[in-house]
Amino acid sequence: EVQLVESGGSLVQPGGSLKLSCVASGYTFSNYWMDWVRQTPGKSLEWIGEINTDGSKTNYAPSIKDRFTISRDNAKSTLYLQMSNVKSDDTAIYYCTRIGYNSGYVGDYWGQGVMVTVSS
Amino acid sequence: DIVMTQSPSSLAVSAGETVTINCKSSQSLLSSGNQKNYLAWYQQKPGQSPKLLIYLASTRESGVPDRFIGSGSGTDFTLTISSVQAEDLADYYCQQHYSYPLTFGSGTKLEIK
Numbered sequence: 001e002v003q004l005v006e007s008g009g010s011l012v013q014p015g016g017s018l019k020l021s022c023v024a025s026g027y028t029f030s031n032y033w034m035d036w037v038r039q040t041p042g043k044s045l046e047w048i049g050e051i052n053t054d055g056s057k058t059n060y061a062p063s064i065k066d067r068f069t070i071s072r073d074n075a076k077s078t079l080y081l082q083m084s085n086v087k088s089d090d091t092a093i094y095y096c097t098r099i100g101y102n103s104g105y106v107g108d109y110w111g112q113g114v115m116v117t118v119s120s
Numbered sequence: 121d122i123v124m125t126q127s128p129s130s131l132a133v134s135a136g137e138t139v140t141i142n143c144k145s146s147q148s149l150l151s152s153g154n155q156k157n158y159l160a161w162y163q164q165k166p167g168q169s170p171k172l173l174i175y176l177a178s179t180r181e182s183g184v185p186d187r188f189i190g191s192g193s194g195t196d197f198t199l200t201i202s203s204v205q206a207e208d209l210a211d212y213y214c215q216q217h218y219s220y221p222l223t224f225g226s227g228t229k230l231e232i233k
Contacts, residue, residue: 045213047222061221095169104175106160106217113169
């Protein structure tokens with residue numbers, strides 16, 4: 001069974017940093033691209049970015065580019081999201097998603113999400 | 121960026137009725153190379169993470185009941201839920217994966233009367 005489990009969410013002050021993790025199990029992690037998506041308290045979904053299978057290529061949404069960094073450790077089956085210079089607008093639930101190449105290259109599995117609150 | 125506009129924002133129906141949710145993109149999602157539309161639909165039940173229902177506009181993900189039907193091409197897409205059941209209570213989102221940045225619609229809340 002495919003499972004994605006995020007961790008690392010917390011309350012962080014504006015301008016601060018935070019690193020989220022997503023541990024994958026139930027499939028060969030290194031064979032799949034991975035994405036991060038967030039959902040704001042107002043409920044809308046926002047794509048943050050993605051990383052390819054070996055971590056050599058990333059794509060980011062303009063809204064977070066140069067502040068967030070996506071990386072992965074295939075030996076640990078873990079995806080990361082390094083967040084820096086966070087703003088109140090970054091308050092959201094953060095999901096990691098597996099990009100399924102048999103499902104049109106969209107998120108076929110999602111984690112349960114982790115809450116990040118940016119506030120002083 | 122491609123803007124995804126969903127309608128309606130919410131609707132309430134009785135069990136057994138048919139529901140139609142619309143999604144319009146600001147640019148065509150049809151690839152001229154392979155004639156595929158890069159549009160997905162997700163279902164998010166209360167307290168849960170989103171679940172993939174439909175990809176490439178009309179292909180149901182494995183395990184998704186056949187009462188969920190995706191259709192449309194270019195810039196206009198529809199998710200039809202026939203014979204709605206109580207368990208279909210959820211928010212529904214469309215997403216384009218044609219070009220970066222990937223973008224989602226604002227969602228449609230489905231309530232069961």
